[in-house]
Amino acid sequence: MLAFNFFGATEGGLFDINATLPLMAIQVVALTYILNSLFFKPVGNVVEKREKFVSNNIIEAKNKLSEVKKLEADLLTQLQSARTEAQKIVSEAENExxxxxxxxxxxxxxxxxxxKEKARLEIESQTSAARDQLSKQADDLSELIVNRLILEK
Amino acid sequence: MFFNSLLTNFAALEVGQHLYWQIGNIRLHGQVFLTSWILLGALLVFISLGTKKMENDPKGLQNLLEFLWDYIRDLARTQIGEKVYRDWMPFIGTLFLFVFVSNWGGALIPWRLIKLPSGELGAPTADINTTIALALLVSLSYFYAGLSNKGWRYFEYYVHPTPIMLPFKILEDFTKPLSLSFRLFGNILADELVVGVLVFLVPLILPIPVMFLGLFTSAIQALIFATLAAYYIGEAVEEHH
Known part of the structure; x- marks a missing residue:
């Protein structure tokens, strides 16, 4: 049935519309299905998988970053309290x-x-004792002198 | 037709002549199918090579194909909207690739060197049958998109925002495929004719800038066709509040 007529009559013109139109439409629809299974689906799968992977990683990284920030703040408050505690201990020890x-x-x-007081008292008592002795000796001496003067007369 | 015969004889260019294939009692433009099969075959080979070994770290051809895929997705997503663009992306992408490959293939490959008994090979999109087929597919698609997404509420679109719009919206359903098909057909045919005439008149250097302009036009037309198709579908599925 396929009787190709390569030497058909040269009728036609620019606006010659014939069975080329529906066949071309069918061809384009077929091409859509072929390209869908050959190009759009596989490439889409790969690209979307990668996009998901990247966005998941970004979310994970963001979560980790916020966790790190929280931990950092936590540590900072701990550090602060430890510092005040230390200050308190140091000042207490200083007071003590x-x-x-x-x-x-x-x-x-x-x-x-x-x-000092004891030494002063001792010194005082010794001084008075010494003064007593001295005055006694002075008395003895004066008596002796007097006796001798009287005896010579 | 006087017009056609005038064009036919102009500058010894073959315009409006076709290579007829007769199958039973239907007649086809053989040159359109020959070039489209060659070009689509090349496209499919290219795509098969690029998607043969898909990796998470794209290399070589896969990179190019992923760029293309991303480009088409952006086009479909901006025009159709986040909700249903996935369903229509293969169709929009196929339109873009088909028109682009046809236009560029018609402009880049020296088809003239291949002699046919009648007519000559060229861009498949320079034939009115191809462009009308594409435009009608777009019309069917946007009707189908609207009806399948919104049911009978799709027809609210015709009286939105006021019922005064009804005749214009109905008229639009006819002008959309008409403008789509004739814009593409006219641009590509005109480009082929201009290049043909210039090559005939001044076979040296002068046609080259026009050829570059033709490549530019070809790419732009593919983009316009795909964008408008996506826009029409997007308009049909859009929810009015």
């Missing part, structure tokens, strides 16, 4: 040592004062 120092100083002062 200050107090101890003052106590020790007071104790030492008292002791020193007591021993």
């Amino acid at each position: 040592s200050d107090k101890l120092y003052k106590e020790a100083l007071e104790l030492a002062n008292n002791e020193a004062n007591a021993s």
Whole structure:
């Protein structure tokens, strides 16, 4: 039935519309199905899979970043509290040592004062004893001098 | 027809002559099918080579095909809308690729070197049958898109925003395929004629810029055809609020 007529009559013209039209339409529809299964579907699958992969990774990275930021803030508050704690401990220790120092100083002062007082009293008693002895010796000496003067007469 | 015979004899160019194939009692323009089979065959070979080994890290041809796919998706998505563009992307893409390959194939391959008993090989889109076939497919598609998406509510589009629009919208259904088919047909045929006349008159250098202009026009026409087809489908599925 396929009687190709390559040497057909040269009728026609620019606007010669014939069975070429529906056949070309069928050909384009067939081409649509062929290209869909050969080109649009496979390429679309690959591209969309990659787009999904990329967007998933971006979301994951964003989640991780926010987690890191949260942890960072957490650490910062911990650091802050640790720092205030340390400050408190240091100031407490300073107060304590200050107090101890003052106590020790007071104790030492008292002791020193007591021993100074004792020494002063001792010195005083010795001084008076020595003065008593001296005055006694002076009395003895004067008596001796008087006796001798009287005896010579 | 006087007009046709005038064109036929102009500058020894063969215009409006066809290579007729007779199958039973239907007659076909053989040259249109011959060139379209060669060009579509090349396109399919190209695509098969590019999609043979698909990888996650695209290389070589796959890159090009993915770029093309992305381009077509953007075209379909911007015109048709996020909701249904997936259904129509293969059709829009096929229109784009078919028209583009036909236009460029017609302009780039020196078909004239192949002698036919009657008529001559050229861009399949320079034949009115091809462009009307494409335009009617677009018309059917947008009707189908509108009816399948919105049912009978599709016809609200005709009285939107006011019933005064009804005659114009009905007229549009006829002017859309008419303008689609004649725009493509006219541009490609005119380009072939201009190049043909210039080659005949001044066979050196002068036709080259016109050939480049022809390549530009060919690409633009493919883009326009696909964009308008997508726009019509988008218009049909759009929800009015």
